[in-house]
Amino acid sequence: AKKAKKPKDSSNELAVCRVLLADLEAHQDAWPFLSPVRHKSVPGYRKVIKKPMDFSTIKEKLTNNLYLNLENFIVDVNLVFNNCQRFNEDDSEIGRAGHRMRRFFDKRWTELLHL
Ligand SMILES: Cc1ncccc1N[C@@H](C)c1cnc2ccsc2c1
Numbered sequence: 001a002k003k004a005k006k007p008k009d010s011s012n013e014l015a016v017c018r019v020l021l022a023d024l025e026a027h028q029d030a031w032p033f034l035s036p037v038r039h040k041s042v043p044g045y046r047k048v049i050k051k052p053m054d055f056s057t058i059k060e061k062l063t064n065n066l067y068l069n070l071e072n073f074i075v076d077v078n079l080v081f082n083n084c085q086r087f088n089e090d091d092s093e094i095g096r097a098g099h100r101m102r103r104f105f106d107k108r109w110t111e112l113l114h115l
Pocket residue numbers: 031032033035036037038042084087088094
């Protein structure tokens with residue numbers, strides 16, 4: 001027989017986003033991602049990275065209710081990490097921080113969603 005699907009409780013999704021963002025910002029490897037990359041001090045960044053994103057911009061969007069659900073929020077967080085991988089060598093300070101932050105995020109949101 002078909003297993004009854006659990007109804008998705010979307011009411012606390014934005015609360016989950018706030019918890020996840022607070023955890024990301026508090027992480028010791030968050031420093032390259034806390035504020036927008038200043039493209040004037042990072043040659044080539046504006047040309048290579050079409051959709052810049054950082055944790056402070058995500059916080060602003062969350063505060064202004066621009067995320068309709070957890071999915072949209074996760075897309076922006078992954079944009080931070082994908083931009084980092086595109087622009088930085090894996091074997092660099094920022095590249096390694098990006099990989100560590102992505103691993104932390106993936107673990108954290110699956111924990112929260114499997115409560
Ligand atoms: C995430 C990222 N990707 C590519 C370039 C920069 C950055 N982060 C900025 C904050 C940044 C900007 N400048 C410096 C200088 C040393 S680490 C660092 C970090």
